[in-house]
Amino acid sequence: xxxxxxxxxxxxxxxxxxxxxxxxxxxxxxxxxxxxxxxxxxxxxxxxxxxxxxxxxxxxxxxxxxxxxxxxxxxxxxxxxxxxxxxxxxxxxxxxxxxxxxxxxxxxxxxxxxxxxxxxxxxxxxxxxxxxxxxxxxxxxxxxxxxxxxx
Amino acid sequence: xxxxxxxxxxxxxxxxxxxxxxxxxxxxxxxxxxxxxxxxxxxxxxxxxxxxxxxxxxxxxxxxxxxxxxxxxxxxxxxxxxxxxxxxxxxxxxxxxxxxxxxxxxxxxxxxxxxxxxxxxxxxxxxxxxxxxxxxxxxxxxxxxxxxxxx
Numbered sequence: 001x002x003x004x005x006x007x008x009x010x011x012x013x014x015x016x017x018x019x020x021x022x023x024x025x026x027x028x029x030x031x032x033x034x035x036x037x038x039x040x041x042x043x044x045x046x047x048x049x050x051x052x053x054x055x056x057x058x059x060x061x062x063x064x065x066x067x068x069x070x071x072x073x074x075x076x077x078x079x080x081x082x083x084x085x086x087x088x089x090x091x092x093x094x095x096x097x098x099x100x101x102x103x104x105x106x107x108x109x110x111x112x113x114x115x116x117x118x119x120x121x122x123x124x125x126x127x128x129x130x131x132x133x134x135x136x137x138x139x140x141x142x143x144x145x146x147x148x149x150x151x
Numbered sequence: 152x153x154x155x156x157x158x159x160x161x162x163x164x165x166x167x168x169x170x171x172x173x174x175x176x177x178x179x180x181x182x183x184x185x186x187x188x189x190x191x192x193x194x195x196x197x198x199x200x201x202x203x204x205x206x207x208x209x210x211x212x213x214x215x216x217x218x219x220x221x222x223x224x225x226x227x228x229x230x231x232x233x234x235x236x237x238x239x240x241x242x243x244x245x246x247x248x249x250x251x252x253x254x255x256x257x258x259x260x261x262x263x264x265x266x267x268x269x270x271x272x273x274x275x276x277x278x279x280x281x282x283x284x285x286x287x288x289x290x291x292x293x294x295x296x297x298x299x300x301x302x
Contacts, residue, residue, distance in 0.1 A: 012286065015286055029180045029181070030180070030183070032181070033284070033285055034221060034223060037213070037215060037221075038211070038213040038214055038215050038216070038219075038221055039214050039215065040214075040215040041214055041215060042214065053180060060189070060214055061214060062188070062189040063189055063190050063191070063192055063193065063211055063212060064188060064189050064190065065189070070185060070188075070189055074184060095257075105168070114158075132183055133184065134183070135163065135166055135179075142206040
């Protein structure tokens with residue numbers, strides 16, 4: 001397995017498999033190419049040695065709150081689940097954005113996504129309910145984690 | 152008319168009218184709340200004095216190419232079209248990102264969006280064809296403009 005920063009070309013690899021990884025759900029609209037172009041320094045991909053896509057993480061540093069980083073999207077190939085790849089990507093993201101001056105990481109998920117909620121708990125995120133967060137009737141679960149280096 | 156930086160709360164104002172402004176087309180998925188949270192310093196809104204939404208622009212500085220800025224989304228209330236509001240928002244974006252060290256602005260549109268192509272030409276953008284830019288059969292028109300201060 002090789003982990004590296006994401007590139008523009010990875011966009012095509014990812015959208016090619018994205019709906020399959022989500023069990024046929026239409027997900028591509030959540031991941032426009034701009035994320036692969038403009039947030040490469042904080043976005044990562046893991047591949048098998050034969051270039052087979054295993055996992056990816058798309059994140060960025062907030063330009064409103066420059067001490068905060070945001071994880072927009074994480075995907076793991078169903079063939080490579082429960083091997084710690086998402087955890088590896090999160091840890092890499094934490095150290096990367098710490099070096100860029102961040103002390104806080106945020107992300108969100110849907111209330112239905114129990115796997116995501118349990119994963120974020122295991123990664124030490126605090127959880128709150130975002131009622132109507134994405135519009136009326138569009139609740140979200142909000143995750144926040146303090147990543148300030150311990151003194 | 153008042154022009155100001157966008158806030159998180161503006162997300163609800165915008166998604167409330169977005170599909171109407173696009174003639175009923177489903178557009179909300181292109182504009183998740185994260186853009187209103189994390190790119191406030193380079194995103195702007197114009198309102199009538201009674202808080203009626205007239206226009207908005209969502210943009211950011213590329214974190215891959217820190218000399219480049221990207222305009223993701225611009226909307227003008229149909230009641231306020233052809234009054235120069237989009238032009239005003241673009242000019243404000245240019246001066247804002249110039250001060251943040253950018254010398255280049257990029258954005259994209261669909262080949263069908265003749266109004267957008269003609270607007271960007273009038274704003275001095277150069278145009279190229281992005282064949283299969285957003286996936287197979289998903290062509291885009293790519294705009295680029297040099298905004299380096301003239302010496």
